[in-house]
Amino acid sequence: GYTEAGYRAMGLTGWGAVWPVFLSLFTEALALLTIGLVRPWGTVPPRWVPFFGGRPVRPRAVVLAASLGAVGLALLWTPFVGWWALPGTGMTPLGHTLVGFLYLPTVAWAPLLAAVTVSYHRRHRAPSAATTLPRTA
Template structure:
């Protein structure tokens, strides 16, 4: 996931990376902070996904103030994971529709085919994030359910 976000960081500094949009307004002054903030947020969410397969997803680590050592309620992890996974599927898995111009989805224009290939290579792995989170949520449910 990190490579995908890193490829979007040039946009924060008004480097278009081969995209062609003559009607695009200039980047506002706060764009770099916004893009870096989104990068940190998605990194934190990716880290939370590892809680679905690690011990701290079942018991809060002892070093966490106030709640350290307590058992994590299964629904407290399952509901955000399922909603997040579905949101990621809805957000990213429509990209092939844009690539082929189906169902009125459109991709931004590129100055040449190499920029388009680079963009698609960088975006393709993120399309797996939603289905993987849903699979992890299901595995977490299977592991934590009452027998």
């Protein structure tokens, strides 16, 4: 949505202009990985996935990665709650308000990822001794 002059004003010229596109694609890919916490391929990835395909994943590693992701997202996006208190960065007041509303849903990403991670952990943890005791007649 920026013009060439807008990219120059931000210091994003040449390959620097590719950075926002890469960042957008990278965050979309990470967001799609969240689906693996609620779908069967979060337990055994499809065979076409390089390095991991067809082999069961270790739930502990998945929970650790997703937990670190939730913490990172919380650190990154929680300050955005106060967007409207920040001074405008060369934007019009309408643009400043619009950006705030467009990015506000990202604040929910961390707690939602944490909730899905807890659910994945509960579904994939080893059964406790209380649930594996044989019944007596």
